[in-house]
Amino acid sequence: MPTNNYKPRYDDTRVGYFTTQTNDMTTIDRVNYRDFINRWNLVKKDLSKDLSEPEEPIVWWIENTTPYELRDIIKDGVEAWNIAFEKAGFRNAIQVKIQSDTANWGAGDIRYNVLRWTSSPSPPWGGYGPSFVNPRTGQILGADIMLEWSYITRRIFEDNLFNNSEDNLEHHYCTAAEHQQIETSFGIDYIKIFDLGSEMEKELIKQSLYRLVLHEVGHTLGLNHNFKGSTLLTTDELNNKEIVDKKGVCNSVMEYPAINITRRSEDQGLFFDVKPGLYDIWAIEFGYSQYASKEVEKESLDKILSRSTEKELAFANDALDMRYPGKGTDPNAMIYDLSSNPIDHSLQRIEMIIKILGQLKEKYTKNNDTYQELYNSYRTLVYSYFNALEIVSRQIGGVHIDLSHTDQNTEVKPFESVDLEKQLKAMQVISEYGFSNKVVLQEDIFPFLQSQRRGFSVSKDPTIHQRILTYQNRLLSHLLNPKVLLRITNSELYGNEYKLTNYMIDLRNAIFKDDMNSNISTVRQNLQVTYIKKLISMINEKSPFHNIAQSSAYYNIKWLENNINMNTGDLSSRQHKQYIIYLLDSIDD
Structure with missing residues (x-):
């Protein structure tokens, strides 16, 4: 371990750094946390100057295997972080060099921080930024960033779209x-379908790689994710090129945001951020500013942290996000989202996807030998469609979390429920776009969704029913999650006006009301059976659901049992209803 005058900096809950966790075992305080943030040992050459060169900058090396045409983008993406370090008092804190072809050291040499370039047949990632620290102080000692060629190629693996591969991931x-x-793929489809030109496509790829580098470098500087970064602008502001180009898309490049695509192509500004956001600059100022004394340090850091209540500095890391069913509570801490009004933005996104799908077959069958590109684009667009609905679903039972400290005297409470109007609108959107027959997106494409035969691989049936049900089931897994239903009940005590009893009836109506006495499509039949089975499981003796949720589930089961008419609809619908009644009757067996 290095022997130097490195001074650890204590963590603060309002800003997101990776930490080295320590406890003070000599204090009698109930809270004895003394966690250090992970950061580099940056020291000013001249502490008397507001802006000074560091004694030792953070030096990155671009591996000599990196394609020549991408080196400048990567270099610029790394050095863009100097914008943030200037706020902390450092000029040229980060420098980038290129490993020579005759270098006598390898990319795995821990003495060098290397931007590594790989090209793998089945890569586990497209970019990754690990680092290692002194466990006694939190000082970052070295880091690498892995960049993968597959990220540029738009090769997206089926399992990543069809399975819940992110559930319960470790927070690092x-x-x-x-x-x-996936977002870049969406953007390229948008550009191709509306014939916006190859230059715009090149610019999108450039911005996408630029932002990936910014994100991974941010991790190696000590920053963890900020999943409230996407709430910087309203949907209308995101459709304003001047505002986007001036303020950026998000407040942080440590987000997982949706691509910014405007309603009208002529209003298109940035797709992705190409420099650190307002939160990033603030976080670096907190973590890296250097002070002449402990007294000045405390006073200055308190002043910096007092700004955490500003909208532009909103923060929530992986501990708070709602990325998979039942996780988290705050709908503003979500992935793939964008805008401070995510329902409106999700609707805009859904409408854009529907427009793109309407022209997809013509565009991707005109000059292609096989249907593989059509197949790839269709499945990623459908994935994005349902992901927009997942974002909407988080409003229901959502509770906003505020991390400000008591001495900031903010009027915002630590926990505040999403207002009733937003929750009702979310239910209406899910009912219309997630549970109705609108989910059968662009039927004329179905016979052409053929993956390319390669060797002895078989071109499979596109399994439309299974795909739709998989995504609908994921929605239901959140909407009927025991944690969500319990939170709806609990939050009624501190402001939630969407009562669990009303919500459960609204959900039942969304799934059954429109075709109670008419023909029921096979897609809706799938959904209804899945919903019924979930309700039945809720009232099982070993059910994890709380009493009030079980009562509500039982009420809706009995309502359906008493109101389903097995004599209406076509033969398929009547058979389906008979099966529903069979399932409901089996409860009493």
Whole structure:
């Protein structure tokens, strides 16, 4: 371990750094946490100057295997962090060099911080930024960033879209590259479908790689994720090129945001951020500013942290996000989202996806030998469609979390429920776009969703029903999650006006009301059976659901049992209803 005059800095809950956790075992205080943030040992050459060169900058080396045409983008992305370090008092804190072809050291040499370039047939990531620290102080001693060629190629693996691969990931794990790759694919489809030109496509790829580098470098500087970064602008502001180009898309490059695509192509500004956001600059100022004395340090850091209540500095890391069903509570701490009004933005995104799907077959069958590109684009767009609905679903039973400290005297409470109007709108959107027959997106494409035969691989049936049900089931897994239903009940005691009893009836109506006495499509039949089975499981003796949720589930089961008419609809619908009644009757067996 190094012997130097490095001075640890204590962690603060309002700003997101990776930490070296320590406890003070000599105090009788109930809270004895003394966690250090992880950061580099940056020291000013001249402490008397507001802006000084560091004694030793953070030096990154671009591996000599990196394609020449990408080196400048990567270099600029890394050095863009100097914008943030200037706020902390450092000029040229980060420098980038290129490993020579005759270098006598390898990329695995821990004496060098290397931006490594790989090209793998089945890569586990598209970008990743690990670092290692002194466990006694939190000083970062070295780091690497892995960049993968597959990120540029838009190769997206089926399992990543079809399975819940992110559920219960460890909080240090970063999937930014995977998320951004899907978003970039969406953007390229948008550009191709509306014939916006190859230059715009090149610019999108450039911004995408630029932002990935910014994100991974941020991790190596000590920053963890900020999943409230996407709430910087309203949906209308995101559709304003001047505002976006001036303020950026998000308050932090440590987000997993949706790509910024405007309603009208002529209003298109940035797709992704290309420099650190307002939160990032503030976080670096907190973590890296240097002071002449402990007294000045405390006073200055308190002043910096007092700004945490500003909207532009909103923060929530992986501990708070709602990325998978039942996780988290605050709908502003979500992935793949964008805008401070996520319901409106999700609707804009859904409408754009529907427009793109309407022209997808014509565009991707005109000059292609096989249907593989059509197949790839269709499945990523459908994934994005349902992901927009997942973002909407988090409003229901959502509770906003504020991390400000008591001495900041903010009027915002630590826990505040999402207002009733937003929750009702969320339910309406899910009912219309997630549970109705609108989910059968662009039927004319179905016969053409053929993956390319390669060797002895078989071109499979596109399994439309299974795909739709998988995504609908994921929605239901959140909407009927025991943690969500318990939170709805508990939050009624501190402001939630969407009563559990009313919510459960609204959910039942969204799934059954429109076709109670008419023909029921096979897609809706799938959904209704899945919903019924979930309700039945809720009232099981070993159910994890609380009493009030079980009572509500039983009420809706009995309502359906008493109101389903097995004599209406076509033969398929009547058979389906008979099966529903069979399932409901089996409860009494």
